[in-house]
Amino acid sequence: MDRRRATVRDLRRQNRSGLLGTLFFHGPLSRAELGARTGLSAATVSTLTAELVEDRLVVEAGQVDSDGGRPRALLRVDPGYAHVVGVDLGETGARVELFDLGLRRVATAERPMPSTRPDPADVVRSVVAAVRDLLAESGVDDLLGVGVGVPGTVEDGSRVHAQTIGWDGVPLAELLRAGGLRWPLHLENGAKTLGQAEMWFGAGAGAEHAVIALLGSGVGAMVVTDGATYRGATSSAGEWGHTTLVYGGRGCRCGARGCLEAYVGAEGILDRYRRARSGKPVPRGDDPARLAFLLDAAERSPAAAAVLDETVGYLGAGIGNLVNLFNPERIVLGGWAGLLLGARLLPRIRAATAEHALRHAFERTSIELCTLGPDAVAVGAATLPVAALLARGADPRAHRAAGGRGVLGTTASPA
Amino acid sequence: MDRRRATVRDLRRQNRSGLLGTLFFHGPLSRAELGARTGLSAATVSTLTAELVEDRLVVEAGQVDSDGGRPRALLRVDPGYAHVVGVDLGETGARVELFDLGLRRVATAERPMPSTRPDPADVVRSVVAAVRDLLAESGVDDLLGVGVGVPGTVEDGSRVHAQTIGWDGVPLAELLRAGGLRWPLHLENGAKTLGQAEMWFGAGAGAEHAVIALLGSGVGAMVVTDGATYRGATSSAGEWGHTTLVYGGRGCRCGARGCLEAYVGAEGILDRYRRARSGKPVPRGDDPARLAFLLDAAERSPAAAAVLDETVGYLGAGIGNLVNLFNPERIVLGGWAGLLLGARLLPRIRAATAEHALRHAFERTSIELCTLGPDAVAVGAATLPVAALLARGADPRAHRAAGGRGVLGTTASPA
DNA sequence: GAGCCTTAGTTCAAGTCGCGAACGAAGGTA
DNA sequence: TACCTTCGTTCGCGACTTGAACTAAGGCTC
Numbered sequence: 001m002d003r004r005r006a007t008v009r010d011l012r013r014q015n016r017s018g019l020l021g022t023l024f025f026h027g028p029l030s031r032a033e034l035g036a037r038t039g040l041s042a043a044t045v046s047t048l049t050a051e052l053v054e055d056r057l058v059v060e061a062g063q064v065d066s067d068g069g070r071p072r073a074l075l076r077v078d079p080g081y082a083h084v085v086g087v088d089l090g091e092t093g094a095r096v097e098l099f100d101l102g103l104r105r106v107a108t109a110e111r112p113m114p115s116t117r118p119d120p121a122d123v124v125r126s127v128v129a130a131v132r133d134l135l136a137e138s139g140v141d142d143l144l145g146v147g148v149g150v151p152g153t154v155e156d157g158s159r160v161h162a163q164t165i166g167w168d169g170v171p172l173a174e175l176l177r178a179g180g181l182r183w184p185l186h187l188e189n190g191a192k193t194l195g196q197a198e199m200w201f202g203a204g205a206g207a208e209h210a211v212i213a214l215l216g217s218g219v220g221a222m223v224v225t226d227g228a229t230y231r232g233a234t235s236s237a238g239e240w241g242h243t244t245l246v247y248g249g250r251g252c253r254c255g256a257r258g259c260l261e262a263y264v265g266a267e268g269i270l271d272r273y274r275r276a277r278s279g280k281p282v283p284r285g286d287d288p289a290r291l292a293f294l295l296d297a298a299e300r301s302p303a304a305a306a307v308l309d310e311t312v313g314y315l316g317a318g319i320g321n322l323v324n325l326f327n328p329e330r331i332v333l334g335g336w337a338g339l340l341l342g343a344r345l346l347p348r349i350r351a352a353t354a355e356h357a358l359r360h361a362f363e364r365t366s367i368e369l370c371t372l373g374p375d376a377v378a379v380g381a382a383t384l385p386v387a388a389l390l391a392r393g394a395d396p397r398a399h400r401a402a403g404g405r406g407v408l409g410t411t412a413s414p415a
Numbered sequence: 416m417d418r419r420r421a422t423v424r425d426l427r428r429q430n431r432s433g434l435l436g437t438l439f440f441h442g443p444l445s446r447a448e449l450g451a452r453t454g455l456s457a458a459t460v461s462t463l464t465a466e467l468v469e470d471r472l473v474v475e476a477g478q479v480d481s482d483g484g485r486p487r488a489l490l491r492v493d494p495g496y497a498h499v500v501g502v503d504l505g506e507t508g509a510r511v512e513l514f515d516l517g518l519r520r521v522a523t524a525e526r527p528m529p530s531t532r533p534d535p536a537d538v539v540r541s542v543v544a545a546v547r548d549l550l551a552e553s554g555v556d557d558l559l560g561v562g563v564g565v566p567g568t569v570e571d572g573s574r575v576h577a578q579t580i581g582w583d584g585v586p587l588a589e590l591l592r593a594g595g596l597r598w599p600l601h602l603e604n605g606a607k608t609l610g611q612a613e614m615w616f617g618a619g620a621g622a623e624h625a626v627i628a629l630l631g632s633g634v635g636a637m638v639v640t641d642g643a644t645y646r647g648a649t650s651s652a653g654e655w656g657h658t659t660l661v662y663g664g665r666g667c668r669c670g671a672r673g674c675l676e677a678y679v680g681a682e683g684i685l686d687r688y689r690r691a692r693s694g695k696p697v698p699r700g701d702d703p704a705r706l707a708f709l710l711d712a713a714e715r716s717p718a719a720a721a722v723l724d725e726t727v728g729y730l731g732a733g734i735g736n737l738v739n740l741f742n743p744e745r746i747v748l749g750g751w752a753g754l755l756l757g758a759r760l761l762p763r764i765r766a767a768t769a770e771h772a773l774r775h776a777f778e779r780t781s782i783e784l785c786t787l788g789p790d791a792v793a794v795g796a797a798t799l800p801v802a803a804l805l806a807r808g809a810d811p812r813a814h815r816a817a818g819g820r821g822v823l824g825t826t827a828s829p830a
Numbered sequence: 831g832a833g834c835c836t837t838a839g840t841t842c843a844a845g846t847c848g849c850g851a852a853c854g855a856a857g858g859t860a
Numbered sequence: 861t862a863c864c865t866t867c868g869t870t871c872g873c874g875a876c877t878t879g880a881a882c883t884a885a886g887g888c889t890c
Contacts (some may be wrong), residue, residue, distance in 0.1 A: 005454035006429045008847050008876050014421045016878085032838060039420035041878050043722075046840055069837025070885040153775065161775065208650040221740075225647070230640060233624040236776045239739035244732040246662040256731075256771050317659040317673075324654035325740060327647025356659050356671050360568065360576065361651045372783025382441050425844050430848085447867060456849050461869055482865025485856040777885050 015040060017393030020057065023077050024390060025200075028061040029196040030072030049075060057081050057394050077101060082144040082389075085131055085183075086382030088190060088375075089150045090114075091164055094123065096130040096139055097378040099220040101386065103201070105379075117166035121174055123399075143183040145385025148172070149190035149377040153236050157187055159393050178244045188382035192229065192238070193380030194372075195222030195336065196322045202372040202382055203332040210330040211322045212370070213240065215338035217287065219261040223326055241265060244319055263314040266291055269307065276303045291340050312345055314353020323357040323365050334370030429480075430455060432808030434463050435472065438492050439805060440615075442478040445487035464490060472496050472809050476634055485486065491514060497559040497804075500546055500598075501797030503790075506564045506579050507531040509538065511545040512793040513553055516801065518616070520551045520794075532581035535590055560596040560800025563587070564605035564792040568651050572602055601799035607644065608795030609652070609749065609787075610637030615798055617787040618747045625745040626737045627785070628655065630730075630753035632702065634676040638741055656680060678729040681706055681752040684722065691718045705754050727760055731767020738780050740770040749785030758783045 015038070022037050023029060029037070035045045052058040059078040063071040079102030088095040088223075098106045105252050109130040114122045127148075135141060150172065152162025158173040173185050188196075195212035198204040204212060204224065212222040219241030223230040230237055241261035242254050249258030250268065262268045266287050273294050297304035319331060333342045333349070340351065350367050372379070417763040430453070437452050438444060444452070450460045474493040478486045494517035500809035503510040506528070510786070513522045524545040529537045542563075551555060565587065567577025573588040573648075588600050613619040619627060619639065627637040634656030638645040645652050656676035657669050664673030665683065677683045681702045688709050712719035734746060748757045748764070757764065765782050772780075 005433070005459075005848085007849080008423060008424050008426060008874085011421050011423060011426055011847090011876060018420070030838075042839070043841085044420075044877055050840090065886080066837055068835075068887045070839075072838065077883075223740075225640065225645060232640075232776075233744040234742055234776065234779050236773070237740065237742035237775065239742075239773055242739050242773055243658075243736040244660055247664070247729060247732055248659050249662070254773060302878090314662060317662055320671075320810075321658040321736075324657050325638075325652060327649055327652035327654075329648040358651070358654055358657055358669060361647075361649065361654065364649050420877090422878080423848095426847060426876085445867075458850075458870080459848050462848090465869090478859080481866055483858045483864075485868075487867065490866070 013393040013395050021390045028074040028076035083140045084382045084385045085146045086378035087148040087378035091151050094127055095378050098134045099382045107138045109134055113262045118169045124175045124179045132296045145184035147186040147381030147384035149193035149381040151190055154187045190377045191220040192222045196383050197372055197376035197380030198370050203368045207330045209328045211328045212332045214335035216335040217266050219265045260318045269311050273307045276307050312348045312352050317356045319353045320356030323361050327361045331367045336374045428808040428810050436805045443489035443491035469708040498555045499559045499797045500561045501793035502563040503792035506566050509542050510793050514797045518778045522553045524549055535585045539590045539594045558634045559796045560599035562601040562796030562799035564608035564796040566605050569602045605792045607637045611798050612787055612791035612795030613785050618783045622745045624743045626743045627747045629750035629751040632681050633681045675733045684726055688722045691722050727763045727767050730764055732771045734768045735771030738776050742776045746782045751789045
C-alpha cells in the first residue's frame with residue numbers, strides 16, 4: 001500500500017477538522033475570522049459551521065461590534081459537548097481525572113498502587129472503579145474517550161512495557177476494555193502525555209518544532225516535529241536519558257555506561273552528591289526534598305556547589321545534543337527535578353548549552369521551563385481522545401470507523 | 416495562518432501525485448495494479464492516467480499476459496519527459512551531472528575549485544558554464560530543475576553557510592540565477608542529498624524511518640521520519656557529529672569538547688592513531704589512504720588494533736544514541752570513512768551499538784552500509800527537482816505557482 | 831429619521847472530483 | 861462459435877468548494 005487515496009469526502013472531513021481545530025485552540029472566533037485563519041471561503045465556513053452547530057459541537061458565544069457594520073457572532077467549541085477521562089498511571093499510584101471537552105477539570109480521584117510491582121488485574125479494577133465513581137459523582141454518563149499515561153513504552157497502542165513496575169507486554173487496553181471501559185482507549189507513555197499537555201496549554205504552545213525534556217528520577221524527552229509527536233518506527237523515540245554522554249562513565253540502571261540519566265537524573269545527581277560528601281548520606285526525606293536540600297546547600301557548601309556545577313555542565317551538553325540533532329525552535333525543561341534545577345539554574349543551563357551546541361542552531365532555540373507542573377500527565381492523557389476528535393473533524397460517521405483505536409501522531413500542538 | 420484549506424482541485428493533484436509517485440518508484444505497472452496500490456478506483460486511475468499520458472509524462476511500456484483475460488498494458492514514467500541537473504559542490508571541486516527523469520546519468524562534467532576558499536562568483540561562473548556545456552553536448556535544451564548539494568548548511572533554501580570553504584551567508588541561489596541558470600533551483604546540504612540518493616536508490620529504499628549516518632572528514636546524519644527528510648526549525652537538524660559523546664574529551668574543530676566527530680571523524684581517528692604511535696606520522700598519502708593503512712595495520716600492530724577497537728566503541732555509542740533518540744527501522748552507514756570502516760568492522764559496530772542502545776529499539780533496527788558510494792551526492796541533488804515534480808503531481812498549473820522555489824521536505828523515500 | 835455605507839453571514843448556480851455500475855476490449859478455452 | 865476471464869473506459873450520481881448575488885444588522889450623515 002503506497003498512499004492513502006483521497007476522496008471528495010475526505011476533503012470535507014479535512015476542512016471540518018481544520019475549522020474545529022482552530023476554533024478549539026483559538027476560539028471564540030467569528031465566521032469571518034475563521035475564514036481568514038483557515039483560508040476557506042465564507043461560503044464554506046458558513047455551511048461547515050452550520051453543520052457543527054447542528055451537531056452541537058459548536059455554540060454561539062456572544063457578539064462583538066464591528067466598525068460600523070453588522071456585529072460578528074462569535075463561535076466556540078462547546079465544552080459541555082462531551083467529557084473525557086485522563087489517567088496518570090504512575091509508579092506510586094493512579095490519578096484519574098474527568099475533564100470537559102475544553103479540558104477543564106471536573107473531578108479527580110486517586111488510587112494508590114497496591115504494591116511496587118502491581119498485578120495488572122488489580123490496577124485495572126482500581127482504575128475502572130475510579131472512572132465509574134467519577135462519572136456517578138459528576139452525573140456524566142458518556143465519554144468521548146479515555147486516555148492513559150503509563151510509566152513505560154506502549155507497543156501498537158495497546159501493550160505496555162514498564163520495567164519499573166515489572167510489566168512486560170501487559171495488554172492493558174484489552175484488560176481495561178474487558179474490565180468495563182467501553183469507550184475508545186488511548187494509551188501513551190506518561191512522559192509523552194505530559195509533553196502533550198505542555199504543547200497544548202503550557203510552554204510549548206504554538207511551537208512547530210519543540211523538544212520537551214523531562215528530568216525526574218529518570219530522564220526522557222518528547223520530540224515534536226512539524227506539529228506532530230515524533231514516535232519513530234516503534235514508538236520508542238526520544239529516549240534521551242539513555243544516550244551516551246560520558247563514554248565509559250558511570251553505570252546506568254539500563255546496563256550501559258555514561259548515560260545522560262546517570263548524571264542528570266535525580267538519582268544520579270544525588271548519588272554524585274553523596275560521593276562528594278565521602279559517603280555521608282544526604283539528609284532528610286524523599287528525593288525531591290533531598291534535591292531541594294542540595295540546591296540550598298550549594299550557597300554555603302563548595303562540595304554541593306561543585307556537584308551542581310557539574311550537573312549544569314552535563315545538562316548543557318545533553319540539551320546541546322538535542323539542539324544539534326533536532327534543531328527545535330524551543331526546548332522545554334520539565335519533570336520535577338528539571339523544574340527544581342531550572343528554577344535556580346536556568347540561565348546557567350542556557351549558557352552551558354551554548355558551549356556545546358552549534359551556534360547557528362542554538363541562537364534560534366529558546367530554552368524554557370514547563371509551566372504546568374508534574375501533575376499534568378492526566379490532562380495530557382485526556383488530550384488524546386480530544387486530539388482524535390479534532391483530527392477526524394468530529395465526523396459522526398468516522399467515529400465508528402476509528403473503532404476505539406486511538407488516532408495517534410496528530411495535533412501535538414495548536415498549529 | 417493555521418492550516419491550508421483543501422479545495423476539490425487539491426484532491427486531484429494529490430491523487431495525481433500519488434499515482435505518479437508509485438509509477439515512478441514501482442513502475443512499470445498496469446492500471447489495475449496502480450489502483451490496488453493507491454487505493455483509487457479503476458475509474459479514477461483510468462482518467463488520471465489518460466491525463467498523464469496526454470501530458471507525455473507517462474508512456475505505455477509493453478503488455479503482460481494475464482491468465483486468460485485481456486492482457487495488462489504497462490505504464491511507466493517516461494524518462495525522456497524531462498532532464499535534471501545535479502551539482503555536487505564539494506570542497507575540492509564541483510561535479511555537475513545531467514540526468515533523465517529516471518535519474519539515469521546522461522553526461523558528467525567536473526571542475527576543480529579555484530582555491531580552498533573560493534570566491535562564490537568564480538564557482539558560480541564555473542558551474543553555470545559546466546551546465547551549458549552538458550546541455551550543448553547532450554542536445555538537451557530545457558531542464559526540469561537543478562539541484563545543488565553544498566558543503567554546509569542552507570538557510571531558507573537559498574543562503575549557504577559553509578565554514579570549510581569560508582562561505583558565510585552566500586546567496587548562492589540568487590547568484591546562480593543571475594549567472595544564467597533560469598531553471599528552478601534546489602539547494603541542500605551535500606550530506607543530505609547523498610542520503611536522499613540512498614533513500615531512493617540505495618540501502619535506505621523502502622524505509623519509512625531511517626538515519627543515514629555519514630563518516631568522512633566530518634560526521635553528519637540525515638534523518639528520515641515518516642518518509643520525509645527531517646529538517647527541524649531551521650534546516651540544520653542532524654548535526655550528529657557535534658553531539659557530545661565524551662564529556663570534557665578531545666577538542667573539536669567546532670570549538671566544543673568531546674564531540675563524536677573528534678573521535679570517529681577520519682581526522683579524529685588518524686590523530687588518535689598518530690598519538691598512539693607516539694607522534695610518529697601515519698605514512699603515505701591522503702586521508703583515505705591513511706585510514707586504509709590503519710585498517711591493514713590493525714592485523715599486525717596492537718597499537719593500530721587498539722585505535723580501531725576504540726573507534727568501534729565510540730561509533731557504537733554514537734549509533735546507539737541515534738537508535739535511542741530516533742528509533743529508526745534502519746541505520747545506513749556511509750561516507751568514505753564509514754564505508755572503509757564498515758567494510759571490515761560492521762559486525763563489531765553492530766555489537767558495540769547493542770551495548771549502548773536500549774534493547775527494544777535496537778532489536779528493531781537494522782544497521783547496514785550505503786550501497787551507492789560517495790559519488791552519489793550529485794544524483795541525490797538531482798532527486799530534488801524530481802521530488803518536487805512528484806509532490807505537485809506534475810500539474811502544469813502548479814509549475815508556475817511554485818515559482819522556482821524548491822518543494823522541500825517531501826518524498827525522501829519511495830513510500 | 832430616511833437613506834446610505836459597511837461589515838457579517840447565507841443562498842445558489844456552476845464547475846470539479848471520485849466512484850459504482852454498466853459497458854467495451856482483448857485474450858483464452860471448450 | 862460461444863462463453864469465460866480480466867482489463868480498461870464511459871457515464872450518471874452524489875458530494876464538495878467557490879464566486880457572486882443577496883440578506884441581515886448595525887452606524888453615519890444630512
